[in-house]
Amino acid sequence: MNQKGSISIHTENIFPIIKKWLYSDKDIFIRELISNGCDAVNKHKKLISLGEIPGDKNEEYKINVYIDKENSTLVFEDNGIGMSEEEVNKYINQVAFSGAEDFFNEYKDKMNEENDIIGHFGLGFYSSFMVSKKVQIDTLSYKEDAKPVRWISEGGTEYEISESDNKTTRGTTITLFLEDDSKEFLEEFTVRNIIDKYCSFLPVDIYLNSNEEVQKENEESESEDNEVKEVTPINDTNPLWLKSPKDCTDEEYKEFYRKVFKTFDEPLFWIHLNVDYPFNLKGILYFPKLNNEFELVEGKVKLYNNQVFIADNIKEVVPEFLLLLKGVIDCPDLPLNVSRSFLQNDKDVSKISKHIVKKVADKLKSLFKNERENYEKFWDDIQVFIKFGCLKDEGFYDKVKDIILFKTINSEYVTLNDYLEKCKEKHENKVFYASNEEQQSQYIKLFKDYDLDAVVLDATIDNHFISMIEFKNQGVNFNRIDADLSEVLKDKESKENTEEKADIENLFKNSVGERIKTYSVESLKSEDTSAIILVSEQSRRMSEMKSQFVGMNLGMSFEEEKTLVVNDNSPIIKKLLSLKDDENKKEQVSLICNQIVDIALLSNKELDPTELDDFIKRNNQLMNMIISL
Numbered sequence: 030m031n032q033k034g035s036i037s038i039h040t041e042n043i044f045p046i047i048k049k050w051l052y053s054d055k056d057i058f059i060r061e062l063i064s065n066g067c068d069a070v071n072k073h074k075k076l077i078s079l080g081e082i083p084g085d086k087n088e089e090y091k092i093n094v095y096i097d098k099e100n101s102t103l104v105f106e107d108n109g110i111g112m113s114e115e116e117v118n119k120y121i122n123q124v125a126f127s128g129a130e131d132f133f134n135e136y137k138d139k140m141n142e143e144n145d146i147i148g149h150f151g152l153g154f155y156s157s158f159m160v161s162k163k164v165q166i167d168t169l170s171y172k173e174d175a176k177p178v179r180w181i182s183e184g185g186t187e188y189e190i191s192e193s194d195n196k197t198t199r200g201t202t203i204t205l206f207l208e209d210d211s212k213e214f215l216e217e218f219t220v221r222n223i224i225d226k227y228c229s230f231l232p233v234d235i236y237l238n239s240n241e242e243v244q245k246e247n248e249e250s251e252s253e254d255n256e257v258k259e260v261t262p263i264n265d266t267n268p269l270w271l272k273s274p275k276d277c278t279d280e281e282y283k284e285f286y287r288k289v290f291k292t293f294d295e296p297l298f299w300i301h302l303n304v305d306y307p308f309n310l311k312g313i314l315y316f317p318k319l320n321n322e323f324e325l326v327e328g329k330v331k332l333y334n335n336q337v338f339i340a341d342n343i344k345e346v347v348p349e350f351l352l353l354l355k356g357v358i359d360c361p362d363l364p365l366n367v368s369r370s371f372l373q374n375d376k377d378v379s380k381i382s383k384h385i386v387k388k389v390a391d392k393l394k395s396l397f398k399n400e401r402e403n404y405e406k407f408w409d410d411i412q413v414f415i416k417f418g419c420l421k422d423e424g425f426y427d428k429v430k431d432i433i434l435f436k437t438i439n440s441e442y443v444t445l446n447d448y449l450e451k452c453k454e455k456h457e458n459k460v461f462y463a464s465n466e467e468q469q470s471q472y473i474k475l476f477k478d479y480d481l482d483a484v485v486l487d488a489t490i491d492n493h494f495i496s497m498i499e500f501k502n503q504g505v506n507f508n509r510i511d512a513d514l515s516e517v518l519k520d521k522e523s524k525e526n527t528e529e530k531a532d533i534e535n536l537f538k539n540s541v542g543e544r545i546k547t548y549s550v551e552s553l554k555s556e557d558t559s560a561i562i563l564v565s566e567q568s569r570r571m572s573e574m575k576s577q578f579v580g581m582n583l584g585m586s587f588e589e590e591k592t593l594v595v596n597d598n599s600p601i602i603k604k605l606l607s608l609k610d611d612e613n614k615k616e617q618v619s620l621i622c623n624q625i626v627d628i629a630l631l632s633n634k635e636l637d638p639t640e641l642d643d644f645i646k647r648n649n650q651l652m653n654m655i656i657s658l
């Protein structure tokens with residue numbers, strides 16, 4: 030049957046071009062060859078289950094990968110269905126090579142958009158030429174009386190078919206004669222890592238054999254009284270996501286998480302996706318525990334197609350915000366061996382993506398409803414994820430809007446409605462929030478004195494999140510805890526002493542001057558606070574916005590509008606008031622007024638360098654005064 034032929038493709042130079050172009054991602058040939066072997070095994074099993082051929086109960090299906098450093102070959106051997114000569118012609122010469130041709134036709138105009146598609150286009154068997162100068166197939170079909178076939182090609186458009194002289198059992202052996210610049214694939218460590226990455230969960234046992242290893246084992250067994258070492262497959266053929274959720278234990282989920290993500294951490298909770306209709310999708314999504322919010326970028330969702338790893342973080346299938354989670358998704362229905370632009374326009378893909386979002390929202394809602402205590406415990410870890418999701422995906426926001434929690438300054442967790450309802454007597458439709466609990470501790474204390482409640486919104490994402498919540502809940506306003514509280518703080522019972530208040534205001538105006546634009550005098554509950562600074566929410570937001578446009582002239586000044594609220598219940602203020610007409614004490618009174626303002630400013634925000642300088646000088650003056658008393 031010796032025969033020579035020319036592969037039927039039209040674009041003469043396609044091979045060298047593709048070969049070079051795919052250079053950066055050549056690992057995938059291992060995935061392709063092993064999964065072809067796996068398909069071949071599955072086809073054989075299928076024929077048995079259909080009763081087409083007799084089955085052997087003791088049949089051990091497996092894929093062997095042999096590294097032969099001496100001969101610079103990498104061999105993939107399966108005991109699957111095998112191929113007859115006719116099939117080699119049909120599947121290898123026509124199908125496999127036409128795949129390469131399609132690839133070329135589709136992408137010849139986009140040769141510069143490199144990374145977009147590399148690795149997402151399965152070139153199947155053809156990808157072996159990315160690393161080989163010659164590829165040899167020896168195969169024996171399962172069919173009775175089949176003859177072993179050998180196919181050899183050196184990567185051009187020429188091939189040779191003859192009878193194989195080394196194939197006596199059913200299956201296919203593919204021998205790659207590696208190129209000189211691809212010798213890294215003779216390193217056991219490299220090959221093992223690649224198999225680990227792509228084939229960890231393939232349904233057929235995979236064994237890696239290198240002559241180095243065999244040698245080592247021989248040496249070891251010589252010294253250890255010929256003790257037989259058990260050889261174990263590299264992969265786990267029955268990954269947890271394929272099991273029914275009701276048969277999986279918490280420990281199994283956690284162990285799987287640790288194994289796949291190579292971590293010692295425990296996930297907070299997880300969602301087992303198990304859909305058969307209208308599409309096929311299985312997977313497990315884990316909510317990781319966060320040590321800080323910036324860790325979020327490390328999330329990873331691994332996508333599989335029939336247990337073959339395709340890629341991490343494909344945002345066409347898994348919405349971007351869900352990529353902050355960790356997990357595995359196996360979607361056999363997806364045509365994953367095609368380009369991303371295809372995925373973007375595929376209706377099924379967007380259905381799958383929506384379905385995943387829905388499942389995640391359902392899980393969160395069920396936690397909120399049935400395990401509120403746990404949900405609150407997880408909140409600090411999951412809030413950034415949920416907020417990011419709300420900002421990115423309106424559909425997700427609509428689903429979870431009633432289960433968004435706000436942590437209060439008293440460490441309670443409430444929904445927006447809970448908060449508004451509770452506070453409506455004191456400040457209707459106004460939400461007060463602390464953005465930095467430490468820095469705003471004075472204000473928090475003030476709030477507690479007044480039995481007021483505020484929420485803590487201190488994540489980087491919260492600025493955007495607040496704007497969104499305001500937009501979605503028209504009429505509701507968020508005010509930082511140092512915003513204008515005058516109305517809220519007004520002590521309705523205290524008899525207004527307007528004359529005295531005007532005196533205090535004047536005293537401060539005269540001593541402090543332009544540094545502060547607006548003064549107000551209130552009777553605060555705590556005697557310890559002499560004065561506080563309030564900043565109008567509107568002006569603060571504008572000034573923060575301006576700081577994002579550094580260097581741009583926006584044509585307006587966006588200074589924060591600050592009000593100094595002086596507390597006429599403070600004994601110091603009372604004393605200052607009593608000294609207001611004492612000419613001898615004028616200097617000291619002014620000194621103390623300024624110091625009070627700076628202390629108030631300090632507990633609002635850091636002083637600027639000149640203010641700080643003055644503050645320190647005044648401090649020294651005050652200490653000198655006390656010493657010389």
Ligand SMILES: Nc1ncnc2c1ncn2[C@@H]1O[C@H](COP(=O)(O)OP(=O)(O)OP(=O)(O)O)[C@@H](O)[C@H]1O
Nearest residue numbers: 065066069111120121124125151152153154155201
């Ligand atoms: N190890 C094998 N055993 C039996 N048949 C094989 C083997 N490898 C390849 N084939 C046959 O060759 C065909 C072409 O293989 P190739 O890998 O190029 O494409 P594919 O597997 O059909 O698609 P893809 O790999 O892109 O998902 C296969 O469909 C299969 O029929």
